[in-house]
Amino acid sequence: MYRLPTRCVHAGTIKDLKEKGINSPVYTSTAFGFVDQDGPIYPRYLNTPNVKAVAAKIAALEESETALVFSSGMAAISALLFTFLKQGDHVVFQKGLYGGTMHFVDQQLHRFGINYSIASSQSVTDMESAIRNETRLVYIETPSNPLLNITDIRAVAELASAKGIVSVVDNTFASPINQQPIRLGMDVVLHSATKYLGGHSDILAGAVATSRQLSEQILKTALNFGGSLNAITLYLLERSLKTLHLRVDRINRNAMQIAQFLDTHPKIRKVNYPGLSTHPGHIVATGQMKGFGGMLSFETEGQDALSFQKKLRLIKPAVSLGGLESICCSPALTSHRHLGAAGRRDEGIPEELIRLSVGIEDAEDLMADLDQAL
Ligand SMILES: Cc1ncc(COP(=O)(O)O)c(C=O)c1O
Structure with a gap:
């Protein structure tokens, strides 16, 4: 094969x-x-x-x-x-x-x-x-x-x-x-x-x-x-x-770099990315994944999700994921809206959580955009 x-x-x-x-x-x-x-x-x-x-x-x-x-x-x-x-x-x-x-x-x-x-x-x-x-x-x-x-x-x-x-x-x-x-x-x-x-x-x-x-x-x-x-x-x-491997390869590398950058950023409270050694599922992920993917989520310190997203210049607030362009969304307002605040609490989804779908752009440009918005 x-x-x-x-x-x-x-x-x-x-x-x-x-x-x-x-x-x-x-x-x-x-x-x-x-x-x-x-x-x-x-x-x-x-x-x-x-x-x-x-x-x-x-x-x-x-x-x-x-x-x-x-x-x-x-x-x-x-x-x-x-x-x-x-x-x-x-x-x-x-x-x-x-x-x-x-x-x-x-x-x-x-x-x-x-x-x-x-x-x-x-x-x-x-x-x-x-x-x-x-x-x-x-x-x-x-x-x-x-x-x-x-x-x-x-x-x-x-x-x-x-x-x-x-x-x-x-x-x-x-x-x-x-x-x-x-x-x-x-x-x-x-x-x-x-x-x-x-x-x-x-x-x-x-x-x-x-x-x-x-x-x-x-x-x-x-x-x-x-x-x-x-x-x-x-x-x-x-x-x-036909280009799936190229796209995913690049996205994996970008996402890992961005997750590490956010993880040490003073304005970030928490980052969820299975590629980080601090992630509770990291060891299991390492045993079943070849790369950790392009999806991550995070909570900002002292800033609500909506005003943070409005400050982004390159990363677009948009629903869906997995495209060439980096996009972000607030699950409380989009995918998990129908759960209501109590349902989200039960699922462990903070109201301020931001989900990021990392694209194939240059990682430095993406980090600069996140940094200026933070
Ligand atoms: C993990 C996951 N599964 C299934 C679906 C449903 O797929 P579709 O929107 O193509 O019907 C989505 C859509 O966002 C998804 O994120």
Whole structure:
């Protein structure tokens, strides 16, 4: 098998046998001639040539047997959960998941008679004690949003395997360049491909990487839900994935430098970044991540989050993450707004917390901008 950077460039590319073009041809049709016994090709069935090309590249990066691509991260998450859960089932979620995931869980699962528990921490012991006879799935996200907490992936995979339940990890923050959970024993890896995989803040997409057996089950749900991706977005995603290793490499280095800079800054109270040796999850992160990623969060001393962000000149206050440009946001006003102050307190998210998605700019320019705003 080729190494990761080579797979980013070449895996899955459709051979252009007719014109010998280097890139995958883009098949924009929604109507395909019915030609063989494999059944009809139709975009919503997730079986067009461009769907297969991108799925093959993502599978090659995650080192899974196969992958599926979706119109958003939430389309992937909802198809996945409704594949493995039915009325009367129970699911265990890690504490501290992406706000949108928790909003979905909170709004949808009980309506369909599905019960859930949120483990009281990221520790596998807490997840184990939340498991019941009816538990079918355990769901984690590491590093987590916005506190960058680390969950021990191997321990969760072992627990799920011992209990005979499906293990799922949202790998959006790390990307397969930094973390490959299938190699650590997880059953299913999820992505909001809107973030690092897409990488240019211009497409919305999602992905699931897993075994052939589980993928066949998810596909049956997915084609009913209809969260498929169009050919042009697929092409943009394929193009973006070719530079994933370069972008993530640079972002890792920038983020580490910025985290160290903020950590010693007199106007900073706290920095959350798993690459710092003082981070409580640092040792576990070192055992399961090759790089620590581009996401960090911090609390300023004596300045509220809004006025701090208004002073920034280069870093833009904006939602989402994983793009080329550095952006920041206040989770209390954006991703975790719906929790309310009490809910955020319960999740350990300070009102003044600022989350930073570090881009590929020059790290010195980014630090100078943070410094002048502080
Ligand atoms: C960790 C994580 N998972 C899932 C999602 C949902 O993805 P999307 O917005 O592409 O539906 C997001 C979005 O911010 C996210 O940050």
